[in-house]
Amino acid sequence: MALLSRVATVLYVLGRDVERTEHLARLLRVHFELSLDRSAPSGRHFWSDFLQLAGWPAPDPVVREHAIALVLSDAAGPSLRRSLESARRAGQAVRPSLSIETWQQLNSLYWRLSDAGWQGRPDAYLRQVEMGTQLIAGLVDDTMTHDEAWNFVKLGKYLERAANVIRLVERKASELAEHDEDAIAWASVLRSCASLEAFRMRFGATMSAQVVSRFLLLDRLSPHSAAFCIGAALAAIQGIDTDGESPPHRVLGRLSATFQYADPAQVGASPAKLITRFDEQNAELHQALRRNYFQPSQLALDYAGDQLTRHPQQQQQRSEG
Amino acid sequence: MGSVVPAQAVVRGDSYDEMLAAPGRPRRPYLRIHQRLQTLGHSELRRRQRLAQRVFRELGITFTVYQDDRGIEKLFPVDLIPRVIDDRTWARLERGLKQRVTALNLFLEDVYGDQRILRQGAVPCDLVLSADGFLRELVGLRAPRGLHCHVAGIDLVRDHSGDFYVLEDNLRTPSGISYVLANRQILKRVVPELFIGYDVRPVEGYCHEFLSNLRWLAGSDVADPTVVLLTPGIYNSAYFEHWYLAKQMGIDLVEGSDLVVDQDRVFIRTTDGLRPVHVVYRRVDDEFLDPIFGRPDSLVGIPGLVNAYRAGGVVLANGLGNGVADDKAVYTLVPDIIRYYLGEEPILPNVRTYLCTRDAERRYVVDHLQDLVVKTVAGSGGYGMLIGPMSTLAQRARMRRLIEAHPRRFIAQPVIDLSVQPVITASGLASRHQDLRPFVLSGPETTVAPGGLTRVALRPGSLVVNSSQGGGSRDTWVTASEDGTP
Numbered sequence: 104m105a106l107l108s109r110v111a112t113v114l115y116v117l118g119r120d121v122e123r124t125e126h127l128a129r130l131l132r133v134h135f136e137l138s139l140d141r142s143a144p145s146g147r148h149f150w151s152d153f154l155q156l157a158g159w160p161a162p163d164p165v166v167r168e169h170a171i172a173l174v175l176s177d178a179a180g181p182s183l184r185r186s187l188e189s190a191r192r193a194g195q196a197v198r199p200s201l202s203i204e205t206w207q208q209l210n211s212l213y214w215r216l217s218d219a220g221w222q223g224r225p226d227a228y229l230r231q232v233e234m235g236t237q238l239i240a241g242l243v244d245d246t247m248t249h250d251e252a253w254n255f256v257k258l259g260k261y262l263e264r265a266a267n268v269i270r271l272v273e274r275k276a277s278e279l280a281e282h283d284e285d286a287i288a289w290a291s292v293l294r295s296c297a298s299l300e301a302f303r304m305r306f307g308a309t310m311s312a313q314v315v316s317r318f319l320l321l322d323r324l325s326p327h328s329a330a331f332c333i334g335a336a337l338a339a340i341q342g343i344d345t346d347g348e349s350p351p352h353r354v355l356g357r358l359s360a361t362f363q364y365a366d367p368a369q370v371g372a373s374p375a376k377l378i379t380r381f382d383e384q385n386a387e388l389h390q391a392l393r394r395n396y397f398q399p400s401q402l403a404l405d406y407a408g409d410q411l412t413r414h415p416q417q418q419q420q421r422s423e424g
Numbered sequence: 425m426g427s428v429v430p431a432q433a434v435v436r437g438d439s440y441d442e443m444l445a446a447p448g449r450p451r452r453p454y455l456r457i458h459q460r461l462q463t464l465g466h467s468e469l470r471r472r473q474r475l476a477q478r479v480f481r482e483l484g485i486t487f488t489v490y491q492d493d494r495g496i497e498k499l500f501p502v503d504l505i506p507r508v509i510d511d512r513t514w515a516r517l518e519r520g521l522k523q524r525v526t527a528l529n530l531f532l533e534d535v536y537g538d539q540r541i542l543r544q545g546a547v548p549c550d551l552v553l554s555a556d557g558f559l560r561e562l563v564g565l566r567a568p569r570g571l572h573c574h575v576a577g578i579d580l581v582r583d584h585s586g587d588f589y590v591l592e593d594n595l596r597t598p599s600g601i602s603y604v605l606a607n608r609q610i611l612k613r614v615v616p617e618l619f620i621g622y623d624v625r626p627v628e629g630y631c632h633e634f635l636s637n638l639r640w641l642a643g644s645d646v647a648d649p650t651v652v653l654l655t656p657g658i659y660n661s662a663y664f665e666h667w668y669l670a671k672q673m674g675i676d677l678v679e680g681s682d683l684v685v686d687q688d689r690v691f692i693r694t695t696d697g698l699r700p701v702h703v704v705y706r707r708v709d710d711e712f713l714d715p716i717f718g719r720p721d722s723l724v725g726i727p728g729l730v731n732a733y734r735a736g737g738v739v740l741a742n743g744l745g746n747g748v749a750d751d752k753a754v755y756t757l758v759p760d761i762i763r764y765y766l767g768e769e770p771i772l773p774n775v776r777t778y779l780c781t782r783d784a785e786r787r788y789v790v791d792h793l794q795d796l797v798v799k800t801v802a803g804s805g806g807y808g809m810l811i812g813p814m815s816t817l818a819q820r821a822r823m824r825r826l827i828e829a830h831p832r833r834f835i836a837q838p839v840i841d842l843s844v845q846p847v848i849t850a851s852g853l854a855s856r857h858q859d860l861r862p863f864v865l866s867g868p869e870t871t872v873a874p875g876g877l878t879r880v881a882l883r884p885g886s887l888v889v890n891s892s893q894g895g896g897s898r899d900t901w902v903t904a905s906e907d908g909t910p
Contacts, residue, residue, distance in 0.1 A: 105694035105695055105696035105697075105699055106694055106695050106696075107676055107678065107682050107692055107693065107695075108682070108693045108694060109679065109681065109682050109693070110676075111695045192658065195484065195658045195663070195667075196657075196658050198484070198667035198671065198677070199670045199671040199676075199677045203483070206483075206484065207482050207483055210481075210482055210484050211482040214481060214482070251695065343695070395695075396695040399693065399695065399697060
């Protein structure tokens with residue numbers, strides 16, 4: 104049964120927003136912990152660098168409490184609260200397409216967080232967000248039919264995750280350009296991508312910019328590497344376009360090949376080229392998605408258009424050009 | 425559920441109590457329930473009530489009310505004490521409801537067809553044709569399978585002696601059935617012990633039955649008809665009901681922007697292009713349904729939808745123009761309508777109603793505003809209503825002027841002493857007024873979902889059971905045995 108275009112769009116947005124919420128929570132928690140026992144590597148720029156990483160335009164130096172408050176609940180910027188609200192609104196709009204369990208977890212996470220507030224203790228709050236969003240992801244997989252609707256959620260989720268890890272590697276590579284061997288800084292990059300454990304199992308405790316970048320971009324088995332996510336996004340679109348003929352399918356296939364057959368040594372030494380390739384093909388992919396699935400009849404679909412252009416991740420990509 | 429029409433209620437001391445014949449003396453159908461409530465105890469009941477509300481909130485069983493342009497999500501509170509109707513009482517209600525809706529469907533088919541009833545003078549022509557809900561441009565249109573109203577919500581009240589009356593008919597987009605289904609589920613979950621020994625008739629079959637009726641409407645030449653539910657969107661106050669029903673029926677929940685009309689055929693926009701739609705269960709009002717036909721500023725409508733309907737390219741449920749039959753002045757004609765089409769006496773009586781278009785009745789109304797309830801004839805949601813005993817001098821003066829200027833717009837009824845039943849409050853059980861909205865489905869057969877929605881005025885002495893005014897609801901049981909013995 105074919106899916107309503109609006110529903111496909113909103114499911115995709117839902118996948119992105121849930122992933123984005125989890126990413127922001129983890130990113131903030133890792134930086135909060137990092138700031139506790141360390142005069143940050145970039146000194147007084149620590150929190151403004153962080154804000155930029157989280158999608159805010161380069162701000163003046165800010166203090167910790169202010170930065171945390173912004174990322175948690177700013178009403179204007181791409182804050183955690185806004186992505187969760189957006190995820191819930193998306194969930195409401197496509198309520199019949201989600202399983203009861205998925206919806207209930209999303210909705211109750213929203214209410215729990217808006218009832219509680221972070222009350223000066225970001226750590227417990229953020230762990231609750233991470234656990235809550237992971238639970239949603241698990242329920243999506245385990246309680247929903249793996250049909251076209253499900254594949255659009257997965258597509259959104261993995262494209263968001265791939266973009267997040269790539270942005271992180273790009274930014275940290277330049278931020279830490281002078282600190283190639285700074286094990287603590289690179290460990291927290293891995294932690295921000297929920298990849299520290301997986302990395303240590305593979306490479307032990309030795310850490311360098313090269314090995315970490317390569318791992319985060321190209322590892323085939325870690326579910327938080329860019330290559331893995333693009334592969335998973337490709338699998339999702341294979342589930343949507345079973346004929347294998349749609350333009351988004353072809354673009355994503357090429358993107359996946361770019362990552363699968365990239366030269367690890369070259370990427371480790373200079374990830375910039377691969378990242379530029381990603382940005383180009385990702386832009387092409389989104390154009391194709393819009394034309395083929397989200398607005399196939401070329402008629403105004405306000406909701407979809409709005410959601411896509413207003414999406415924080417999209418803004419972030421544009422501002423980073 | 426802001427669109428639910430409020431019933432009226434005034435505490436007069438001698439209201440009929442559904443559960444208690446006298447303080448501490450439950451009526452027969454409530455014997456076991458009463459005993460079990462005592463056993464559970466007040467604090468346990470409160471705990472379970474909170475649990476029920478939490479589950480409702482987590483499931484998103486909420487409605488939106490608007491204040492200062494901001495939508496606020498509210499719960500529609502459910503009381504855990506069920507209302508019990510024994511099956512003898514129910515059988516009579518069911519017959520009366522079927523009779524009424526059958527006659528109203530025949531009336532609609534006639535008014536938009538040959539207008540036999542008007543030409544023969546069985547009911548006054550001018551009263552019918554002057555109804556706001558009468559859509560002249562639809563005269564001559566044959567409704568698919570001859571049915572205009574596929575789902576009706578008929579509001580019933582009980583007076584001080586316990587007799588049932590029809591307070592009003594809702595034949596356009598009646599809401600509330602989702603709460604019937606949700607209330608039953610939540611009661612099973614939080615107070616399962618109340619059910620034991622009662623042979624409660626299930627309500628779950630509603631969605632299955634309704635969907636098969638909708639598919640039947642598509643006509644026999646469509647092998648596998650596509651049915652969709654059209655909602656104004658997530659900010660509509662009844663959105664919960666819309667997604668809930670769509671999910672229960674397994675049909676697409678669509679918004680206006682999902683539909684396209686091309687050459688009098690209706691399509692949904694999918695990831696695989698346009699696909700034909702045969703039946704639209706629409707929860708968008710007549711005037712907003714199509715900007716070409718109704719309000720040009722409608723943002724939720726679909727251009728061309730009404731023309732497609734007229735050309736037979738799509739079935740709308742409910743049909744267009746039903747407002748002529750649930751107009752509150754035409755309501756006074758329903759007993760005659762039943763006699764005319766069915767040759768039977770009405771089983772369920774109307775409430776005494778004064779028509780302001782009749783000079784003598786209007787004079788009585790303006791002289792007795794303090795004792796009457798005045799309603800606008802086309803209104804729903806309680807807008808523009810005046811409740812005499814609760815009104816101020818200024819409000820009555822204003823209403824008097826309005827009635828004199830626009831007599832066709834108003835009717836008046838005596839204040840009905842609605843029945844009461846205890847609800848669980850912070851300080852123990854307390855009496856609250858309630859009404860009953862059963863849902864009647866018309867298809868190959870006319871059926872009534874067992875029970876219906878009991879709406880409860882949760883504030884003491886409150887006049888309205890409307891959800892936006894602090895109203896709630898309770899599960900309604902039709903039981904096979906009179907006293908709850910197995």
